[in-house]
Amino acid sequence: MRKEKEKFKIFKEVFDESTMRTIYKLSSDGYIDYVIGPVSTGKEANVFLGKNFDDEDIAIKIYRIETSNFKNMWKYIHGDKRFEKVKKRKRDIVFAWAKKELKNLELASKIGINVPKPIISRNNVLIMEFIGENGISAPIAKFFTPKKPKSWLSKILNSIKDLYQKAGLIHGDLSEYNILNYKEEPYIIDIGQGVLKDHPIAIELLENDINNILKWFKKLGVKIPEFKKVYKEILGQEYRKNGKV
Ligand SMILES: Nc1ncnc2c1ncn2[C@@H]1O[C@H](COP(=O)(O)OP(=O)(O)OP(=O)(O)O)[C@@H](O)[C@H]1O
Numbered sequence: 001m002r003k004e005k006e007k008f009k010i011f012k013e014v015f016d017e018s019t020m021r022t023i024y025k026l027s028s029d030g031y032i033d034y035v036i037g038p039v040s041t042g043k044e045a046n047v048f049l050g051k052n053f054d055d056e057d058i059a060i061k062i063y064r065i066e067t068s069n070f071k072n073m074w075k076y077i078h079g080d081k082r083f084e085k086v087k088k089r090k091r092d093i094v095f096a097w098a099k100k101e102l103k104n105l106e107l108a109s110k111i112g113i114n115v116p117k118p119i120i121s122r123n124n125v126l127i128m129e130f131i132g133e134n135g136i137s138a139p140i141a142k143f144f145t146p147k148k149p150k151s152w153l154s155k156i157l158n159s160i161k162d163l164y165q166k167a168g169l170i171h172g173d174l175s176e177y178n179i180l181n182y183k184e185e186p187y188i189i190d191i192g193q194g195v196l197k198d199h200p201i202a203i204e205l206l207e208n209d210i211n212n213i214l215k216w217f218k219k220l221g222v223k224i225p226e227f228k229k230v231y232k233e234i235l236g237q238e239y240r241k242n243g244k245v
């Protein structure tokens with residue numbers, strides 16, 4: 001077995017001591033054997049490819065604490081009954097965010113939506129199934145256009161509907177940038193901002209998600225249904241802009 005120091009060297013160059021302690025704990029608790037390398041450096045988080053002790057690929061998403069946009073995060077946490085006790089402090093908000101992504105993945109996974117299977121979250125670290133092959137992550141759908149866009153449109157609209165109706169969840173940042181094309185199947189990722197349907201901004205987020213998806217498929221040349229029709233099918237009520245028909 002490799003030495004701990006060597007196994008997580010790549011993290012040490014990037015993360016603070018408290019994040020390193022979290023990583024070591026996840027390793028000694030049996031969730032991470034070692035890390036292979038970076039997959040992506042996003043606005044809020046870094047994603048790494050690692051291995052668990054069964055030699056399976058895992059995705060390790062580490063939210064940065066210091067440079068987080070915690071004020072924006074707060075908007076999505078405050079009003080979520082699952083996170084009522086979270087204090088309005090940077091670190092607490094980022095930790096809640098990682099946990100929220102885990103909980104949202106659990107909800108989606110349970111009803112059979114294609115998302116990375118959640119494994120565990122601790123503090124600012126989330127571990128999930130790695131979507132890809134031979135250590136190479138599945139491409140982002142924006143850059144790897146589906147071969148059957150018409151069928152993708154109905155699959156994705158169905159996923160939005162099932163998430164809402166069966167899990168009471170709204171993704172909140174759904175677009176071609178947060179969908180991976182894995183063997184020509186859409187896999188939805190990046191669901192940390194996802195809110196429950198009774199959240200104050202839930203409907204606004206749902207409308208955005210629907211619009212983003214319709215716009216994308218329109219660009220791909222698919223005949224898209226009317227927004228109002230999709231809205232009604234998902235919510236079971238007529239679309240009213242600002243309360244007016
Ligand atoms: N479970 C996973 N399996 C494989 N690759 C993944 C997984 N999760 C994330 N990735 C890769 O990492 C990238 C960033 O992930 P994600 O969108 O969740 O983070 P983010 O912080 O929002 O990044 P960005 O700001 O770039 O959107 C994805 O586009 C994808 O390439």
Ligand SMILES: [Mg+2]
Nearest residue numbers: 042177178190
């Ligand atoms: Mg993303």
